[in-house]
Amino acid sequence: MTDTKTALLRSAERAARTKGFDGFSYADLAADVGIRKASIHHHFPAKADLTLAVMQRYHVAFAETCDRIDAAHTTGGARLHALIAAYRSALGNGEMVCLCVAFSISRDHITTDVRAAMGDFRQMMLEWLTATFTRGNGDGTIAQVADPAAEARAALALLEGAQLAARTQADPTAFDAALALMSSRLG
Amino acid sequence: MTDTKTALLRSAERAARTKGFDGFSYADLAADVGIRKASIHHHFPAKADLTLAVMQRYHVAFAETCDRIDAAHTTGGARLHALIAAYRSALGNGEMVCLCVAFSISRDHITTDVRAAMGDFRQMMLEWLTATFTRGNGDGTIAQVADPAAEARAALALLEGAQLAARTQADPTAFDAALALMSSRLG
DNA sequence: AAGTATCTACCTAGTAGTAGGCAGGCATTC
DNA sequence: GAATGCCTGCCTACTACTAGGTAGATACTT
Numbered sequence: 001m002t003d004t005k006t007a008l009l010r011s012a013e014r015a016a017r018t019k020g021f022d023g024f025s026y027a028d029l030a031a032d033v034g035i036r037k038a039s040i041h042h043h044f045p046a047k048a049d050l051t052l053a054v055m056q057r058y059h060v061a062f063a064e065t066c067d068r069i070d071a072a073h074t075t076g077g078a079r080l081h082a083l084i085a086a087y088r089s090a091l092g093n094g095e096m097v098c099l100c101v102a103f104s105i106s107r108d109h110i111t112t113d114v115r116a117a118m119g120d121f122r123q124m125m126l127e128w129l130t131a132t133f134t135r136g137n138g139d140g141t142i143a144q145v146a147d148p149a150a151e152a153r154a155a156l157a158l159l160e161g162a163q164l165a166a167r168t169q170a171d172p173t174a175f176d177a178a179l180a181l182m183s184s185r186l187g
Numbered sequence: 188m189t190d191t192k193t194a195l196l197r198s199a200e201r202a203a204r205t206k207g208f209d210g211f212s213y214a215d216l217a218a219d220v221g222i223r224k225a226s227i228h229h230h231f232p233a234k235a236d237l238t239l240a241v242m243q244r245y246h247v248a249f250a251e252t253c254d255r256i257d258a259a260h261t262t263g264g265a266r267l268h269a270l271i272a273a274y275r276s277a278l279g280n281g282e283m284v285c286l287c288v289a290f291s292i293s294r295d296h297i298t299t300d301v302r303a304a305m306g307d308f309r310q311m312m313l314e315w316l317t318a319t320f321t322r323g324n325g326d327g328t329i330a331q332v333a334d335p336a337a338e339a340r341a342a343l344a345l346l347e348g349a350q351l352a353a354r355t356q357a358d359p360t361a362f363d364a365a366l367a368l369m370s371s372r373l374g
Numbered sequence: 375a376a377g378t379a380t381c382t383a384c385c386t387a388g389t390a391g392t393a394g395g396c397a398g399g400c401a402t403t404c
Numbered sequence: 405g406a407a408t409g410c411c412t413g414c415c416t417a418c419t420a421c422t423a424g425g426t427a428g429a430t431a432c433t434t
Contacts, residue, residue, distance in 0.1 A: 004379080036381060038383090
């Protein structure tokens, strides 16, 4: 039996990524985890606390994913390919989007510290992508790189947009289709 | 004085695009339009009816935008540039996203006919984009077009992702930054 | 005995939606 | 031409339900 706090974080992350911040409730989490609604407040006094904890957990987990990718692959092309695969597998069966995407819509309903955490996450991703495009340009494993920072911003938008496409169509292959062009540039 | 039904549609579209489907209520619309909450039900019996009407109105309006672009510009590059500008201006000050993006998150909370309308909208955009990339490839005003259909899918994801970036950062220039690479391909 | 985790039972505020009424416009009918 | 009846648009006042959150009791652990 995993501890309840972690179970709540997991459930909340899944709920947020499938239904958005305004789309899930403490009642949903309680039913999912198997405790009473009021008991959640013992672990997370307010929804804002839970939301921030979910965001921070997500950030740490994704940073670790990036580290693992860097450790497993040396070329820029291979690393970008692995990141695309990570985003793709995070999709589930086309029902989940990145936490940032899910929270972006509810931007005005979340607290400023969660918004700040979203900004931190995006910043981390942009830096990693910029470094990866720079490397891929240097080692020749990513074609036609002119400006690594511009590539990074476009790639992040593309990854997030592709998740939306997959979700809208309830079809994970829509993600692949949206990324086909970028993938074809990787050697 | 515009008629109340149209005022409601306008208010609902704005609310949906800034707060998402789960983020706005009849009370919000009532306060915005200046009638009582219950009176909205006179025009739209259920929220699902209103939502569908908003989506259909949006679809028609965007189709007209595409027609206007086609009438005003002949080259593929100029047309794509104009579409990017249309998406950019629809952003407002970085607080509004496309209806499809907003509803995508709440996919499981909206009715099937609204989901179908979202699919129709995306299909229309993909067809228009494919035709535009084909034209831009033929007349040489869009560089490096290999597969117009793949370009269309990537472009739509990029446009929607760029809107999310602008919204997350509350900064419309984030949209420009995400699209800089694609814009540089247009002659 | 103390602290942690959970419970039942409740609260306030807000959700979509309903019931029934009222004022005024526009016909038709006597 | 006045009376009748129907319609639109909006109202007040309500229902049933869900939201996040609280208080206090109870059980389990150490």
